[in-house]
Amino acid sequence: MVSLGRPPDGVGSASTNQRHIADPRTLTLMFIVVNVLLTSNGSSEFALAINALISIGLVLLTSPKIWLSWAVFILFWLSCLYLLPLVWESSVSAFLVFIAFWMFRFSGIFGIAVVAFQAADISRIGAALTQMRAPTFVYVPIMVVVRFFPMALQEFTAIVEAMKLRNLIPRTSTLLFHPLRTAEYLIIPFLASAARIADNLSAAVIMKGLGAQKQRSTTWPTHFGLGDALIIFILIVLLSWRIWEAV
Numbered sequence: 001m002v003s004l005g006r007p008p009d010g011v012g013s014a015s016t017n018q019r020h021i022a023d024p025r026t027l028t029l030m031f032i033v034v035n036v037l038l039t040s041n042g043s044s045e046f047a048l049a050i051n052a053l054i055s056i057g058l059v060l061l062t063s064p065k066i067w068l069s070w071a072v073f074i075l076f077w078l079s080c081l082y083l084l085p086l087v088w089e090s091s092v093s094a095f096l097v098f099i100a101f102w103m104f105r106f107s108g109i110f111g112i113a114v115v116a117f118q119a120a121d122i123s124r125i126g127a128a129l130t131q132m133r134a135p136t137f138v139y140v141p142i143m144v145v146v147r148f149f150p151m152a153l154q155e156f157t158a159i160v161e162a163m164k165l166r167n168l169i170p171r172t173s174t175l176l177f178h179p180l181r182t183a184e185y186l187i188i189p190f191l192a193s194a195a196r197i198a199d200n201l202s203a204a205v206i207m208k209g210l211g212a213q214k215q216r217s218t219t220w221p222t223h224f225g226l227g228d229a230l231i232i233f234i235l236i237v238l239l240s241w242r243i244w245e246a247v
Contacts, residue, residue: 021061021119022227024128033235034112038105042242044081050238051108057115070111077104119227122146128222144201148194155193159186 058067080100084093129139163185
């Protein structure tokens with residue numbers, strides 16, 4: 001049975017379930033502020049500094065495969081932004097530079113989302129919502145979403161590994177050039193797994209009595225800590241930098 005209060009065994013990573021880095025409310029504030037700063041008309045140096053901080057977070061919280069892939073993606077668009085105009089001057093290169101400008105910033109938005117998710121303890125998200133006395137129609141959807149996606153990703157990874165083990169999908173290119181086979185071997189089993197996950201989450205909601213009229217309580221109270229202070233300090237520095245640029 002899946003619980004909305006504590007993570008089930010084997011679901012999620014140690015970074016998301018066993019470490020308390022910062023309060024979920026602080027991480028939400030970080031995600032919103034960084035999104036606003038990256039989509040503003042700040043300088044490229046400002047966006048580069050934000051992405052550098054995001055890179056540090058990814059290195060500390062994610063596997064080498066994830067942060068190396070993100071670094072390659074960032075470096076590609078960064079080279080298009082700064083090096084391409086030096087070697088090729090045309091309307092096409094100008095268009096690519098425009099695309100690179102926004103892709104460089106959007107990659108930072110994706111990166112901060114990964115950092116926030118990896119730094120968040122899913123169980124403490126529920127505790128924070130309970131402390132805020134969030135109504136049921138707010139609490140339940142948020143907890144279902146944060147429970148569903150890690151479990152869905154785990155199920156999808158297990159399906160892909162099972163197909164590779166049976167040599168049904170020997171190469172990644174098979175997924176692209178044989179869409180019907182992909183739907184047969186991956187999508188349909190994944191939809192069945194997603195339906196099962198949804199049923200388990202619905203049963204967990206009933207078991208926890210979230211439809212009851214009494215006020216919920218939590219045994220995991222969240223408090224302002226060192227991680228929260230560090231994040232807020234960095235956000236203040238970034239906001240001050242952005243205001244200084246705008247003046």
